Amino acid sequence: MKTFKLLATAASGIEALVNSELKDLGYETETENSRVRFEGTVNDIARANLWLRTADRVKIIVGEFDAFTFDELYEQTKALPWEDFLPMDAEFPVNGKSHKSKLYSVPDCQSIVKKAIVDKISDVYHRRGKLPETGAKFPLEVAILKDHVLITLDTTGPSLFKRGYRTEKGGAPLKENMAAALVMLTTWRADKPFVDPTCGSGTIPIEAALIGHNIAPGFNRTFMSEDWNWFDASVWEEERADAESKADYDIELDITGTDIDGSMIEIAKRNAMEAGVQDSIVFKQLQLKDFRTDKEFGVIVSNPPYGERLGDKELVEQIYREMGAAFKPLDTWSKYILTSDLDFEQFYGKRATKKRKLYNGALRVDYFQYWGKRPPRK
Incomplete structure (x- = not known):
């Protein structure tokens, strides 16, 4: 069964709790600022989403690399195996953030990543023109920190804090x-x-x-x-x-x-x-x-x-x-x-x-x- 590189994201200050939760679930982990890395299959993705109490999201790392120019960002994004993740009709919005990097324009980074994916999917599925994007949603994020690019796919959807039981809330609710x-x-x-x-x-x-x-x-x-x-x-x-x-x-x-x-x-x-x-x-x-x-x-x-x-x-x-x-x-x-x-x-x-x-x-x-x-x- 295919193994994915995964991230559990968290609010700053509680990464250690997320790390402890993942260890209790049996995973080897690596803690970073506001996130914990681990690996697993689709079963592990489902298990982490169901069980993590303190995390925000579970994300798949599609790829990571260093990029100093928009050309490098485009080529290395296009080289990723998008056909393994996105069907031809996938809806895939791309969010972005950049910090202390040469590629500091977030809108430009988002549009270049989007174009690279469209071009790759079009090549794979032999499509011409615009992709339909009428199917299931695959939320992507390009995050660049000190010229290191991390492209992730969100498996969770609405944040994990949304358990589904809160019918009403007060004026300043705690997540x-x-x-x-x-x-x-x-x-x-x-x-x-x-x-x-x-x-x-x-x-x-x-x-x-x-x-x-x-x-x-x-x-x-x-x-x-x-x-x-x-x-x-x-x-x-x-x-x-x-x-x-x-x-x-x-x-x-x-x-x-x-x-x-x-x-x-x-x-x-x-x-x-x-x-x-x-x-x-x-x-x-x-x-x-x-x-x-x-x-x-x-x-x-x-x-x-x-x-x-x-x-x-x-x-x-x-x-x-x-x-x-x-x-x-x-x-x-x-x-x-x-x-x-x-x-x-x-x-x-x-x-x-x-x-x-x-x-x-x-x-x-x-x-x-x-x-x-x-x-x-x-």
């Missing part, structure tokens, strides 16, 4: 793959209590439930490559059946999501139902300052409103103070709070054990981590 990353960066395991006290539309608790039940995050959606003529439908059936067999629906999870806004709680419940984890999460309306629990050794993950999201600095600072006061008695709990406010610790009332730099979209944020006491050894 599902970022929510999964926040959970995976904690010490939480399925036998521990988990709480999100600012849950909004429920994304973080839902991702925790999917992780706890070992449910493949892409199980309820479709992917771009399912429409390709050389990607057999039986591959997807096989990988979905395998994913279904690995899910543990019997494990009992202790996951709670609370929010001050009752309408958001109702949205969170509907989203959890769409994800199939409504019986594993308790959602309730609650003010942050009223949060109490007698449970021990749990994990709290919170993505509270912060300056850029709320616009009211005093209100945000009050939320941080309430959070610090509510969490202070919970010395056995580990707390993880995501915010872009560098003064967060001042209002929370305690220095973090550790901070991790992440990006929520284009916004630089910090993940403030407060580690609780370890449970006694059994």
Whole structure:
């Protein structure tokens, strides 16, 4: 079976998580900035799309080479085996980006790559004139960094963060793959209590439930490559059946999501139902300052409103103070709070054990981590 060179792309700061996920799936990997390289067959492409929680896309590397002139870009692109990927009627839009390269005009690079592919496909299929582009879609990207050209084919389609369960969302929603990353960066395991006290539309608790039940995050959606003529439908059936067999629906999870806004709680419940984890999460309306629990050794993950999201600095600072006061008695709990406010610790009332730099979209944020006491050894 044919083996492809593959890329799993990711937001800056969580490449290590994607790398860890791919290793857990059994692949040898190589981590780079915002992406992880691996190799695999069509089954592996389907498996990675179904299982990767923190990645954005799975791409096939069609070719890579150095190019310093438009002629070199054209000739080396045309020399690639496009007939292995694109049928005669393929729709193949070409996106582009260029950084620190002699070929800095992105529109020119895109049009030259497009022309090279059209000429190659026309030669292979003995076509004259314009190609029809009426068939399945094959999204391509030409990315040039320091004169090194990387041409990739997107197998995913809409980003992997689009799980398909979010029927409604709040004003500043957290992407599902970022929510999964926040959970995976904690010490939480399925036998521990988990709480999100600012849950909004429920994304973080839902991702925790999917992780706890070992449910493949892409199980309820479709992917771009399912429409390709050389990607057999039986591959997807096989990988979905395998994913279904690995899910543990019997494990009992202790996951709670609370929010001050009752309408958001109702949205969170509907989203959890769409994800199939409504019986594993308790959602309730609650003010942050009223949060109490007698449970021990749990994990709290919170993505509270912060300056850029709320616009009211005093209100945000009050939320941080309430959070610090509510969490202070919970010395056995580990707390993880995501915010872009560098003064967060001042209002929370305690220095973090550790901070991790992440990006929520284009916004630089910090993940403030407060580690609780370890449970006694059994």
